Amino acid sequence: PETAEPKGSKTESTKTKAAKMEAAATHEPVAATDSTADLARLRELMAELAEAQGETPLILPSVDRNAVAAVVQDWTGIPTGRMLSSQTEKALKLAATLSERVVGQDHAMEMIARRVQTSRAGLGAPEKPVGVFLLCGPSGVGKTETALALAETLYGGEQNLISINMSEFQEAHTVSTLKGAPPGYVGYGKGGILTEAVRRKPYAVILLDEVEKAHPDVHEIFFQVFDKGMMDDSEGRRIDFKNTLILLTSNVGSQVIMDRTKNGTLRTGMDDLDTALRGPLLKVFPAAFLGRVVTIPYYPLSDAMIEAITRHQFDKIARRLKATNDAELVIGDGVMDMVKARCTEIESGGRMIDAILTNTLLPELSRGVLNRSLEGKKMTKVIVGASSTGFTYSFE
The missing domain is CATH 1.10.1390 (Phosphoglucose isomerase, C-terminal domain)
Incomplete structure (x- = not known):
């Protein structure tokens, strides 16, 4: 028993x-x-x-504020960073933060930062968007980069940027594409590309690129957004724009800006430039439209600014090389001068730098990295130099 x-x-x-x-x-x-x-x-x-x-376990031993914020972000689209970090501190340091990424446009960063600070302090018009800015100037001077930097800083990441190419809306009937097709028409019920994007991401930066190319009827549908912070879609739903920051870009007035700047610096007063820009802008946009936006001129880049942007681009490449191959990137003498010498078109601005690195340096560098990998050789350092025929590469 x-x-x-x-x-x-x-x-x-x-x-x-x-x-x-x-x-x-x-x-x-x-x-x-x-x-x-x-x-x-x-x-x-x-x-x-x-x-x-790793850093994201499937089962958490305890539910803390970060876990709650992540769930709320998935439900509402409100970025976690917006709920957890100090927005007051971000707003106060916004101009300096943006200037680290957007080179040579400190005046523009300051103007944007002041408007955002007003909104964060609760002193702005509560029924309007956080800000509406018309960024004018030549191509490649940082207008799109400003939108990316604002999305990263204020809304938790570049994924919260809603970008729309306005050159696709040159006909009056394309208004329905933004708001959604009306009842009885093909596409009804699918939502507009703008209204649906904002409905899903109410906290976002909206970039309306090359807005001067859109039809005047398209310009007019934004009046209600700029004034009341809302737009009704084709299904009658009211879309809230009050928590968005709207940036419109345009090349109108580029020649006026270039004539009044030298080496990236304004040679005349800001009031004189604003007055000179008014004429070209009124030829494209109605006065009612311009009265609802803050116009910010973007200056052409100087050689020093081009060098700063190039260094920033090389820093990005260096981080990627370190992350993927655990190797250090060293930029030798003469490389910066070679890049600046190839940036001969002032109208292209920073885009010329990206084209040089993307079409020339990166393919050649990548070929060397792949050959080392194929041969099974350990790589700890890559040195990029310059010669009369182009870039040189040394692998250690």
Whole structure:
């Protein structure tokens, strides 16, 4: 016959198991096991589990504010960074933060920052968007980069940028593409590309690129957005734009700006430039439209600005090379001068830098990296130099 287990022993065993389970749940392996061997094995398993889960475990041991914020972000589209970080501090440092990324346009960053600070302080018109800006100037001087930087800084990432190429809306009937097709027409029920995007991402930067190319009827549908912060889509739903920051870009007045700047600096007063820009802008946009936006001129880039942008681009490449190949990128003498010498078209601005690096340097550098990988050779450093025939590469 089986020997009956003492009543006290069973109670003690149950309590011990419960204590061990509680200790394991609270990550206290010392209390959860009795023997040294079991303790070592438990710690080894916990280390393997932590490595497998990484920074985003499937099951959280506890629900903290970050977990709650992540769930709310998935439900509402409100960026986690907006809920968790100090928006006051971000607003106060916004101009300096943007200037680190957008080179040579400090005056523009300051104008945008002032409007955002007014909104953050609760002193702006609550029924309007955070800000509506018309960025005028030559191509490649940082207008699109400004939108990307604002999305990253204010809304938690570049994925919260809604970009629309307005050159696709040169006909009056294309208004329906933005708001959605009316009842009875093909596409009804699918939503407009603008209204649907904002409905899904109410906290975002909206970039309306090359807005001067859109039909005047398209310009007019934005009056209600600029004034009341809303737009009705084709299904009668009211889309809220109050938490968006709207940027419109245009090349209108580029020659006026270039005539009044030298080496990236304004040679005349800002008032004189604003007056000179008014004429070209009125030929494209009605006065009612211009009265609803803040016009910001963007200056052409100087050689020093081009060099700063080039260094910024090389820093990006260096980070990618470090992340993918654990190798250091060294830029030798003469490389910057070669890039500046090839940027001969002032109208292209920073886009010329990107074209040089993307079409010339990166393919040649990539070929060398792949050859080293194929040969099984360890690579710790890549040195980029310059010669009379082009870029040179040395792998160590």
